[in-house]
Amino acid sequence: MMKELNIFFLDYKSIGEDIDLSRFEDFGKVTKYNMYESEEVKDKLDDADVIIVNKLPINESTIGRANHLKLVCVTATGTNNLDKPYLESRNIEWRNVAGYSTNCVTQHTFALLFYVMEKLRYYDDYVKSGQYAADSSFTHFAEQFSELDGKVWGIIGLGTIGKNVAKIAKAFGCKVIYYSTSGKNDNPDYERVSFEEMLERADIVSVHAPLNDATAGLMDKDAFKKMKKSSILINVGRGPIVNESDLADALENNEIGAAALDVLEKEPMSPDNPLLRIKDSKKLFITPHIAWAGLETRIRLMDIIYEQIKDFSQE
Numbered sequence: 062m063m064k065e066l067n068i069f070f071l072d073y074k075s076i077g078e079d080i081d082l083s084r085f086e087d088f089g090k091v092t093k094y095n096m097y098e099s100e101e102v103k104d105k106l107d108d109a110d111v112i113i114v115n116k117l118p119i120n121e122s123t124i125g126r127a128n129h130l131k132l133v134c135v136t137a138t139g140t141n142n143l144d145k146p147y148l149e150s151r152n153i154e155w156r157n158v159a160g161y162s163t164n165c166v167t168q169h170t171f172a173l174l175f176y177v178m179e180k181l182r183y184y185d186d187y188v189k190s191g192q193y194a195a196d197s198s199f200t201h202f203a204e205q206f207s208e209l210d211g212k213v214w215g216i217i218g219l220g221t222i223g224k225n226v227a228k229i230a231k232a233f234g235c236k237v238i239y240y241s242t243s244g245k246n247d248n249p250d251y252e253r254v255s256f257e258e259m260l261e262r263a264d265i266v267s268v269h270a271p272l273n274d275a276t277a278g279l280m281d282k283d284a285f286k287k288m289k290k291s292s293i294l295i296n297v298g299r300g301p302i303v304n305e306s307d308l309a310d311a312l313e314n315n316e317i318g319a320a321a322l323d324v325l326e327k328e329p330m331s332p333d334n335p336l337l338r339i340k341d342s343k344k345l346f347i348t349p350h351i352a353w354a355g356l357e358t359r360i361r362l363m364d365i366i367y368e369q370i371k372d373f374s375q376e
Contacts, residue, residue, distance in 0.1 A: 065089040066110040066374060067129070071102060075115040076136055080359050084367060085113075088374055106130070111370060120144035124153075132156070132373050134366050137353075139271065139299075156369045160221060161362045162353040166297055167225040169352035170267055173295050173321035180204035182342040204343065210234030215254075215263030217279070218270030218298060219246050226267060227251055238262060242270045242279070260287040265295065272299035280304060285311035291318040297352045300324040309335035312344050319344050323352040 106127035214235040339345040
């Protein structure tokens, strides 16, 4: 027999307002809040049996008054926002979602790369400005770009997404090398190297690692100085893995060729973020944490959350 549950979506707009959440009414009453600050929610969860949350911190401060709470579902893989010892002390279960966004994040990794590698902003502007229509030549060589074939692609974090990127990079003709941030990943399909060797050899460095003590600030000024001046950095892992001030300096000083980021240290982007100094889109391309957010990806995510609550309600 399915239990009747009071379900609270907290920062629900982080899922996207184009996703239909009405099916969660199968489990009982659904309340939606678009709240991102802890102080806003702590007095609104008295009747919550289930909380569905993305980034909002879940701890004694936010859920201390939620005396009926039984389950917290995180609409993401990372669970840094959960105070797990506190949840355990109250016998509150939690669930996260893994593997739902692998294809989408992989796709976005290559979208970021090709945008900066092939100088696509420049060529789009060149055509739309009318310059191509006024040109006498059928082609235009103002901005050079290179083939991906034959390049060395260095991967930081050869997990599920990293391996998917490696497979596709190899199909493009890249030599794939990787650095294991934990020191435990040993994949015979690709060459494992030290962090320093990866920086020195790679033409493209892509970050797919989780944020932890081993990765926080990993890509800093010392790392950028070891990279090729033509190299491209891609970060679709976690923002704090890259020191943004050091990256801005490296780009301005031409220590690396370009960077393409989908994640930042602070999101939304801080108005004083040093990367805002970089106006040249051939050097820097930033997207607002959308690598995971394809339509099918978000539908799949909520399918998984639905099944998690269904299973829980039937226990």
